[in-house]
Amino acid sequence: MSDPQCSRAGCRAAATARIDWRNPRIHTGERRKTWLACDEHLPFLRDYLTSRGFPVTTDSFLGEAAS
């Protein structure tokens, strides 16, 4: 198993945060997606989602297995 990495395209930095989000148009019920982000790209990824009106929650990610 490889180390968790940032979800930003082309970024290989270790993830330090997780972003749980949902697209109300295609995700029904409690289904949601999880992205991982490094310190540098957390604001970018979060803004990308919130600018589209998606519900977003962020949390610290310390390397534990994401469910």
Ligand SMILES: [Zn+2]
């Ligand atoms: Zn990154």
